[in-house]
Amino acid sequence: MSKIDIFTLTKPNGMKVQITNYGAKIVSLIAPDKDGNLADVVLGFKTMDEWQTKETYFNAVIGRYANRIKDGRFTLDNETYQLATNNGPNHLHGGNIGFNQRIWDVVEHDEHHVVLHYLSPDGEEGYPGNLDVKVTYTLLKDYDGLYIHYEATTDKPTICGFTNHAYFNLNGEGNGDVRNHVLQVNADLYAPFDDTACCTGEILKVDGTPMDFRQPTLVGDRIDDPFFASGRGIDNCWVLRKEQAGQCCGVAATVSAAGRTMDVYTSHPGLQVYTGNYVENNIGKSGKMYAPQTAICLETQAFPNSPNIGHFPSVVLRPEEKYDHWCVYVFRREM
DSSP states (O other): OOOOOEEEEEOTTSOEEEEETBTTEEEEEEEEOTTSOEEEOBOOOSSHHHHHHSOTTTTOEEOSBOSEEGGGEEEETTEEEEOOOOBTTBEETTSSSOGGGSBOEEEEEOSSEEEEEEEEOTTGGGOOSOEEEEEEEEEOSSSEEEEEEEEEEESSOEEOBOEEOOOBOTTOTTSSOSTTOEEEEOOSEEEOBOTTSOBOSOOEEOTTSTTOOSSOEEGGGTTTOTTSBTTTBOEEEEEOOTTTBSTTOOOSEEEEETTEEEEEEESSSEEEEEOOTTOOOEEOTTSOEEOTTSOBEEEEESOTTGGGOTTSOOOEEOTTOOEEEEEEEEEESOO
């Protein structure tokens, strides 16, 4: 087993990303604003002990399956599998001990990229198959951006779907809530939830609903809408336009604040937007207090509960196949 370490990726203009192999987490992400001023735009902690005991999803790779699976149960090839139910009646983010709490092996690293590896054994958290996972973080050469590449193979049929659960605040971490952030999501459709926050299988139009973020929209104008989690905020899944979810995709989403604009690109079909509704009151890495709604997560992923909904894009991985998805966060200086 690898020891826990932190790896620094840098660019000459000052952009810097730190990655730890504990949970394959982003420890910090230093990005410029429109005037070139640098700030750390992801929440986090000073010590590894805090990373291991507080807010365990912060900036981590989530797996084997991101988001919720109804009743923690799915059927594959006529066999039913029961997973941990760690979020009410449902399975969330890989179970009691997901990829976000595992120590990953370090395959290679330099100042521009780091490659991490984890072998999830057959039966871990109830999932079938030995799943061999590789995640690569790369600082883009020609843009201020972080590229995340997910790869996986299995020795028996299984399900999988990864994301990175980065908690962004473009004001700089610890600098207030995200109500001043302007969000645009390039999606005409969304996947509604039941009363346990699990996808029902419906696909509905965003037209005339608070889910319509097709034009840049101030988060503070929507975050308290009763449509979302009452008194909490946004935690919902959008169905990205097909031209956005592919190898040659457009921008899936854009968020702007404090002179920073971040575009999100992905090959995944869905985007979960979460406004840090349940962030606990903890002191962060710069000594400032974190609280609910002090971050926004743009989680590119498969649709929640896909293993139980046949018309959703398949999340089944078989031995002859390879899981191969990616996400890119690109920072622009113009608003």
